[in-house]
Amino acid sequence: MEEELMQIKNSAVSMIIEAVDQKELEEIKLQFLGRSGRLTLTLKEITKLPKEKRPEIGILANDVKRVIEETLENQMSNLKSQKSHEIKKRIDTTAPGIKPNLGHLHPMTQVLYEVVEVFKSLGFQAADGPEIETDHYNFEALNIPKDHPARDTQQTLYLDTRNSKVTPGDIILRTQTSAMQGRIMEKVKPPLRVIVPGKNFRYEQVDASHGFEFWQVEGFLVDTNVRLTDLFGTIDYVLRKLMGKDVKLKFATTNFPFVEPGVDTYISCTVCGGRGCSFCKYSGWSEIMPAGMIHPNVLKAVGYNSQKVSGFAFAIGLSRLVTLRYQMDDLRLLTNPDMRILEQF
Amino acid sequence: MIAPLSWLKEYVEITLTSKELREKLTEVGLGCEKITKTSDDTIFELEITPNRPDLLSIIGVAREIAAMENKSIRYPEPKTTLKPSSHLPGGKLLPLIIKTDPEINPRFTGVIVSGIKIGESPKWLKDKLSKMGQRSVNNIVDITNFVMLELGNPIHAFDYDKIEGNIMIVSQAKGGERFESVDEIVYRLPKGAVVISDREKIIDLCGIKGGKNSGTYNNTRNIFIRVPVEVPNLIRRTSVSLGLRSEASSIFERGVNADGTIDALKRCVDLILEIAGGEVASNLYDIKSQEFKPWKLKLRKERLNQILGIEIPVKRLMEILSALNLSPILTRDVVEVTIPTYRNDLKIEEDLIEEVARIYGYNNFSKTIPIGEIPTNQIPYFKDYRLDEKVKNILKACGFSEIYTYSLIAEKDLIEGINSQNLLRVDNPVSRDFEYLRPTLKINLLKALSQNKSNFKKINLFELGKVYFGKNLDTATETYFLSGISNSKSFLEIKGLLEKVFEDFGVKEDPAKYIEILNSDVICFEFDFSEFTKRIKLNKKFIPLPKYPPIVEDLSIVTREDVKTADIIAEMKSQSSLIYNISLLDQYKNSRTFHIVYQHKERNLTLEEVSKTREKILKSLREKFQASFKQ
Numbered sequence: 001m002e003e004e005l006m007q008i009k010n011s012a013v014s015m016i017i018e019a020v021d022q023k024e025l026e027e028i029k030l031q032f033l034g035r036s037g038r039l040t041l042t043l044k045e046i047t048k049l050p051k052e053k054r055p056e057i058g059i060l061a062n063d064v065k066r067v068i069e070e071t072l073e074n075q076m077s078n079l080k081s082q083k084s085h086e087i088k089k090r091i092d093t094t095a096p097g098i099k100p101n102l103g104h105l106h107p108m109t110q111v112l113y114e115v116v117e118v119f120k121s122l123g124f125q126a127a128d129g130p131e132i133e134t135d136h137y138n139f140e141a142l143n144i145p146k147d148h149p150a151r152d153t154q155q156t157l158y159l160d161t162r163n164s165k166v167t168p169g170d171i172i173l174r175t176q177t178s179a180m181q182g183r184i185m186e187k188v189k190p191p192l193r194v195i196v197p198g199k200n201f202r203y204e205q206v207d208a209s210h211g212f213e214f215w216q217v218e219g220f221l222v223d224t225n226v227r228l229t230d231l232f233g234t235i236d237y238v239l240r241k242l243m244g245k246d247v248k249l250k251f252a253t254t255n256f257p258f259v260e261p262g263v264d265t266y267i268s269c270t271v272c273g274g275r276g277c278s279f280c281k282y283s284g285w286s287e288i289m290p291a292g293m294i295h296p297n298v299l300k301a302v303g304y305n306s307q308k309v310s311g312f313a314f315a316i317g318l319s320r321l322v323t324l325r326y327q328m329d330d331l332r333l334l335t336n337p338d339m340r341i342l343e344q345f
Numbered sequence: 346m347i348a349p350l351s352w353l354k355e356y357v358e359i360t361l362t363s364k365e366l367r368e369k370l371t372e373v374g375l376g377c378e379k380i381t382k383t384s385d386d387t388i389f390e391l392e393i394t395p396n397r398p399d400l401l402s403i404i405g406v407a408r409e410i411a412a413m414e415n416k417s418i419r420y421p422e423p424k425t426t427l428k429p430s431s432h433l434p435g436g437k438l439l440p441l442i443i444k445t446d447p448e449i450n451p452r453f454t455g456v457i458v459s460g461i462k463i464g465e466s467p468k469w470l471k472d473k474l475s476k477m478g479q480r481s482v483n484n485i486v487d488i489t490n491f492v493m494l495e496l497g498n499p500i501h502a503f504d505y506d507k508i509e510g511n512i513m514i515v516s517q518a519k520g521g522e523r524f525e526s527v528d529e530i531v532y533r534l535p536k537g538a539v540v541i542s543d544r545e546k547i548i549d550l551c552g553i554k555g556g557k558n559s560g561t562y563n564n565t566r567n568i569f570i571r572v573p574v575e576v577p578n579l580i581r582r583t584s585v586s587l588g589l590r591s592e593a594s595s596i597f598e599r600g601v602n603a604d605g606t607i608d609a610l611k612r613c614v615d616l617i618l619e620i621a622g623g624e625v626a627s628n629l630y631d632i633k634s635q636e637f638k639p640w641k642l643k644l645r646k647e648r649l650n651q652i653l654g655i656e657i658p659v660k661r662l663m664e665i666l667s668a669l670n671l672s673p674i675l676t677r678d679v680v681e682v683t684i685p686t687y688r689n690d691l692k693i694e695e696d697l698i699e700e701v702a703r704i705y706g707y708n709n710f711s712k713t714i715p716i717g718e719i720p721t722n723q724i725p726y727f728k729d730y731r732l733d734e735k736v737k738n739i740l741k742a743c744g745f746s747e748i749y750t751y752s753l754i755a756e757k758d759l760i761e762g763i764n765s766q767n768l769l770r771v772d773n774p775v776s777r778d779f780e781y782l783r784p785t786l787k788i789n790l791l792k793a794l795s796q797n798k799s800n801f802k803k804i805n806l807f808e809l810g811k812v813y814f815g816k817n818l819d820t821a822t823e824t825y826f827l828s829g830i831s832n833s834k835s836f837l838e839i840k841g842l843l844e845k846v847f848e849d850f851g852v853k854e855d856p857a858k859y860i861e862i863l864n865s866d867v868i869c870f871e872f873d874f875s876e877f878t879k880r881i882k883l884n885k886k887f888i889p890l891p892k893y894p895p896i897v898e899d900l901s902i903v904t905r906e907d908v909k910t911a912d913i914i915a916e917m918k919s920q921s922s923l924i925y926n927i928s929l930l931d932q933y934k935n936s937r938t939f940h941i942v943y944q945h946k947e948r949n950l951t952l953e954e955v956s957k958t959r960e961k962i963l964k965s966l967r968e969k970f971q972a973s974f975k976q
Contacts, residue, residue, distance in 0.1 A: 101744040102741055102744060103741040103744050103746040103747070103805060103807075104741065104746040104747065105737055105738075105746075106746075106747040106748065106749055108749055109733075109737060109747060112730075113730065113734055122715075123719030125723065125727055126727070126728050126730055127724055127725070127727055127728055128728035129726050130823060131752070131811060131813075132769070132782075132813065132818075132821050132823055147577070147578040148395070149395035149577075149581065149595075149599050150395045150396075152395065157772075157773060157775075158771065158772040158773055159770070159771060159772065160771065160772050161817075161818055164817035164818040165819055166818040168772075171818050171821070173771065180726065183725070183726065184726060187725040188722070188725060191718060191720045192720060192724065199811070201752075203773060204775070206775070212775045212779065213751050213752060213753065221715055223715065225651065225716065225717065226715060226717070227652060227653060227654025228653045228654050228702060228710065229653065229654030229655060229711055230713050230714065230716075232707070232710050232711075232712045233712035233713045237714065250372070250708055251372070251707035251708055251710075252371045252372045252373075252374065252376065252707065253374030253699070253707065254376070254394055255394035255395065255396045255397070255690075257396075260693075260695040260696060260698070260699055261695070261703065262394075263707060282379070283379075293652060293695070295695065296693065310651075310652060335750055335751055337748040337750065337793030337796060337797070337806065338797065338800075339746060339797045339801050339804065339806075340800060342747070342748065343746065
């Protein structure tokens with residue numbers, strides 16, 4: 001019995017090692033381990049042995065079975081890798097791969113999603129509002145009455161009022177996403193943390209860093225104790241998240257009628273590395289995020305008590321952020337549908 | 346505003362380098378866009394915000410430097426007392442009657458100087474003006490310009506002898522009056538423009554331009570010098586309506602230093618007497634309805650520190666306010682300041698907070714993260730950007746690239762079926778190419794497609810953007826459309842893509858109606874994405890896997906080609922609840938092969954059940970569509 005088992009083991013192993021394909025291995029497996037295979041039949045004989053011998057033989061038989069199975073498995077995988085190797089030999093693996101046919105998301109979309117995510121992590125929700133806007137929300141509610149000189153800095157595209165009841169000048173294409181401050185604040189009470197990405201329109205001569213249609217992300221936060229240092233901290237956090245932690249920033253005073261104190265944020269120009277170029281008007285810095293503490297008149301206009309709540313507001317020049325991010329030297333590249341541009345992103 | 350370093354140094358000591366000065370000026374609010382070095386000077390180009398008319402003068406800029414550097418300022422010392430000269434011919438003053446209205450001209454300050462000699466300006470004056478980008482005219486005009494640039498109060502000199510009837514009347518134009526400016530341009534005045542007339546004619550467009558008919562020329566001997574305060578709104582309206590801007594109008598529309606007229610007049614007269622000779626030949630005219638005096642404001646220390654987020658030491662606070670010439674007086678926790686009339690931008694406590702913050706230096710502040718609780722209620726106008734992202738990712742996976750195009754389009758680009766009469770239009774477009782608000786994204790997609798043709802064979806593009814509707818502004822609406830264009834995908838591929846989108850968003854609808862075949866190889870799709878997102882159902886629910894194996898088979902059916910596949914599938918499905926799914930496997934001419942999955946939820950199916958169902962299907966198709974079964 002023991003001898004027979006050893007014989008089975010030896011012949012099975014040698015047959016397996018010599019086998020050249022999977023089919024042959026399957027046959028060998030059947031021949032030894034199948035229902036009427038040699039090992040199976042021999043195992044059935046064990047019951048005929050004297051009781052005291054059975055455990056010993058049993059152990060041996062199991063061992064033989066295990067060896068055959070392992071050898072089979074090894075040979076099987078050997079054959080497989082040999083085959084793959086042979087196939088590979090017939091291919092030029094240095095040739096470029098065949099890429100899946102994927103499209104490309106516009107760089108503006110990619111950056112915008114990051115902006116939305118970064119602000120989400122600070123508790124800001126995104127809102128979307130009309131581009132055809134009233135003079136009231138775009139200017140008046142933001143402490144910019146008619147005849148205010150600040151209107152010069154935002155030359156407006158007026159809509160044709162023919163055949164309508166609208167007074168000329170009352171409905172315009174919004175010049176700033178800040179128009180959404182009034183719309184949202186008049187509907188709810190603080191605390192508020194809001195961003196408003198969107199397109200704006202201005203009567204502006206087009207050049208490398210200005211367009212008559214451009215994207216901004218407006219943002220504002222109103223609560224009981226909002227400080228100027230919160231604004232600086234938020235801008236710093238957001239721009240470092242978006243532009244890398246080593247980005248150079250500086251703050252400066254500016255004036256928009258809807259903030260006081262007013263803040264402007266400059267970022268070291270990435271197009272020229274700060275040396276000065278046409279994109280940054282040879283200053284080495286690019287204006288990226290005007291901001292400030294919300295003016296008491298704006299809070300009053302929506303019925304908030306400016307002695308009890310305060311807030312800050314900012315606007316990220318999204319179009320400019322995108323161009324600075326990818327070192328594109330002209331805003332107009334963003335509205336150029338040339339696939340040679342799109343496919344880089 | 347242009348500011349030559351040498352000129353600034355006449356009023357304030359400057360120890361900073363040009364680069365440092367540029368940085369600091371920008372930080373305190375005078376955005377310095379450019380520095381130009383000339384052979385003998387450094388010229389700063391400053392961007393002045395609309396709230397700071399005082400910075401449209403060299404002395405104003407010098408005052409800012411003094412404030413940020415904590416230095417003192419040297420004002421020019423006036424010599425004249427503006428008293429009439431005692432040597433006038435015949436000892437007589439020159440007569441002039443002034444009729445004005447403080448409602449439209451809050452202050453009218455002026456004096457007559459007689460016996461001047463018009464000539465060329467001295468070199469120092471010409472040089473100064475030239476550095477400021479101004480052309481020299483004659484000594485009188487140059488002096489008035491110089492004093493405006495120096496002190497910030499616009500000044501106009503009239504030829505006294507051309508004022509008919511020795512009378513000046515300030516009034517508002519009725520509209521349509523003709524006016525020729527000193528630079529010889531003729532304007533038709535808008536209603537409400539503030540003008541000065543003599544007995545016969547309009548001689549001045551107040552606050553904007555002087556008239557040609559009363560200017561100073563070579564033969565001018567006697568002049569009237571006017572230093573006014575104008576009403577900002579009135580000046581601005583006229584200036585905007587005429588498209589006529591001047592240095593004077595920029596100052597007046599922002600608000601001139603109302604208490605500065607006498608000082609400016611004195612400075613001007615000093616220089617005239619020195620350069621052009623002559624004598625003061627009238628009493629001082631100073632017609633006003635109110636005193637223009639400094640005003641007081643209070644700044645609470647606690648409020649300051651609360652808004653700023655940092656504690657500014659009292660000593661530093663007082664130092665800053667003094668440096669700004671605000672004469673601070675501290676009582677307990679409140680600082681009372683006195684605002685000089687040239688700072689009419691300082692009206693409320695927050696304005697003072699900014700003053701302190703900017704001189705303290707924005708870049709010296711610490712940075713904090715807002716401490717309040719994060720709001721949890723959904724805001725009005727909420728937009729879920731994940732939806733945009735989701736749909737864009739599907740399109741990207743299907744080989745489409747995204748474009749962003751202009752909302753404004755040209756009339757010439759309108760495609761068939763779109764009439765410009767039905768579109769919203771911009772009154773003052775930047776060019777005819779960007780005049781109408783697009784009612785579809787198709788137009789720009791088509792242009793994008795043809796633009797790419799020379800470089801690419803297969804073009805698949807999409808845009809998610811706003812479109813605008815309304816025959817006029819009363820009915821104007823805007824909504825987001827999702828549109829795509831392809832020259833390389835079949836109708837069914839595009840349909841499949843949209844089916845995938847609709848399925849993923851849980852919208853049950855056949856998207857075929859959103860697809861348009863433009864020509865043999867260009868297909869586009871377009872639908873209202875804003876409306877679509879109102880119908881979506883994103884809550885998915887797991888359906889347990891069937892416990893029993895399905896039976897599948899393929900059936901080939903022959904029918905007329907015009908029978909719709911959707912109708913056949915619907916008919917087949919309606920035959921039995923055992924049919925789990927049917928899909929079209931293949932189609933060739935009038936023969937269609939369907940892949941059918943039979944499934945019972947609670948037990949194994951028998952072949953007999955399947956064959957019965959199949960018989961039922963074939964029978965109904967035969968009856969309904971005269972279909973036959975192909976073996």
